[in-house]
Amino acid sequence: VTGVLRSELALPAHGRVRVLSCSKDLEPGARAMLLLAEGLFRLDIMIVGDALQTFVRNLTSGELELHGEVGQPRVAITTLGLAARYAPGRADLRFAVGPADARITIAVTIATLRFPDRGVIRASAQAIVRG
Amino acid sequence: MTATDVIAGAAALPRGAVGPVALVEVRGLVDLAVEDPGQRAQLLVHNSSADRLTVVVDDAGEVAVAPGASLAVPLHATVDGARLHLHLLSAAAQRVVTAVVSVEASSDDAVAVAQAISVGAL
Numbered sequence: 001v002t003g004v005l006r007s008e009l010a011l012p013a014h015g016r017v018r019v020l021s022c023s024k025d026l027e028p029g030a031r032a033m034l035l036l037a038e039g040l041f042r043l044d045i046m047i048v049g050d051a052l053q054t055f056v057r058n059l060t061s062g063e064l065e066l067h068g069e070v071g072q073p074r075v076a077i078t079t080l081g082l083a084a085r086y087a088p089g090r091a092d093l094r095f096a097v098g099p100a101d102a103r104i105t106i107a108v109t110i111a112t113l114r115f116p117d118r119g120v121i122r123a124s125a126q127a128i129v130r131g
Numbered sequence: 132m133t134a135t136d137v138i139a140g141a142a143a144l145p146r147g148a149v150g151p152v153a154l155v156e157v158r159g160l161v162d163l164a165v166e167d168p169g170q171r172a173q174l175l176v177h178n179s180s181a182d183r184l185t186v187v188v189d190d191a192g193e194v195a196v197a198p199g200a201s202l203a204v205p206l207h208a209t210v211d212g213a214r215l216h217l218h219l220l221s222a223a224a225q226r227v228v229t230a231v232v233s234v235e236a237s238s239d240d241a242v243a244v245a246q247a248i249s250v251g252a253l
Contacts, residue, residue, distance in 0.1 A: 003189065003190075005187065005189050005216055005217070005218060005229075007185075007187040007193070007218045007220060009220045009222055009225075009227060009253070010222055011222060011225055011253055012222070017227075017253055019218055019220070019227050019229070021216070021218065021229040021248075022216075023216055023231040078136065078137070078138040078139070079138075079139050079140075080138070080139065080140035080141070080153075080154070080155065080156075081140050081141050081142040081153075081154070082141035082142055082143070082242060083139035083140050083141040083244070083246075085141070086139065086141060086244060088137065088139035088246060090137040090248075092135065107135075107250075109135050109137065109248045109250070111137045111139075111246050111248050113139065113244065113246055115235070117235075118211065122231070122233075122246070124229065124231045124246055124248065126227075126229040126248040126250070128227065128250055128253070
């Protein structure tokens with residue numbers, strides 16, 4: 001299990017974006033926290049069979065607005081070498097939180113790999129936070 | 132419009148093998164390879180872009196890699212093998228990559244496995 005990795009990128013025309021990511025090896029059916037942005041949101045996931053379920057907790061005083069959907073993991077766009085044996089997948093989620101005059105938008109991509117020998121699924125999530 | 136790609140790569144990693152094993156290519160930005168010279172597996176990060184690349188490693192801080200240059204980062208040992216979690220940032224290209232790399236122990240050759248989430252046009 002690795003912790004949440006945080007960094008920032010300064011963009012010439014768009015200010016700064018924050019990047020959060022985390023990767024955990026999960027047993028099927030177990031719910032786990034993948035991302036935590038203090039004061040903004042918490043993202044949990046649970047994988048059962050081919051289905052990936054997400055749980056977003058809004059930690060702000062404003063409303064949570066979901067813009068995307070997460071369904072069954074899709075086959076990743078690019079698979080190299082022996083990677084197909086780990087059944088790579090992905091899911092995407094977009095949402096916004098925060099007060100009306102200072103909305104924060106978050107784009108999350110969740111990537112999965114299955115390790116049948118160990119009976120676990122590796123779930124890695126990246127969030128791009130703007131605002 | 133932001134484009135996001137998920138790239139997975141895996142390859143057998145013979146212990147003490149000569150030379151790195153390619154894992155993931157994020158076209159125009161970075162190539163990831165791994166090698167195990169015999170004591171500890173390490174990730175090789177090659178900046179294939181024309182701009183400076185910032186590498187942020189879990190528990191190890193931040194390093195800038197010049198265009199065309201490479202950086203070797205040792206993987207962290209785990210009970211199952213070894214692992215590394217990092218960000219690759221290019222302000223000039225407005226691109227972000229999160230990569231998770233592991234070496235899975237095996238009775239035969241170990242297997243190096245990587246998955247990268249690449250976001251461009253930020």
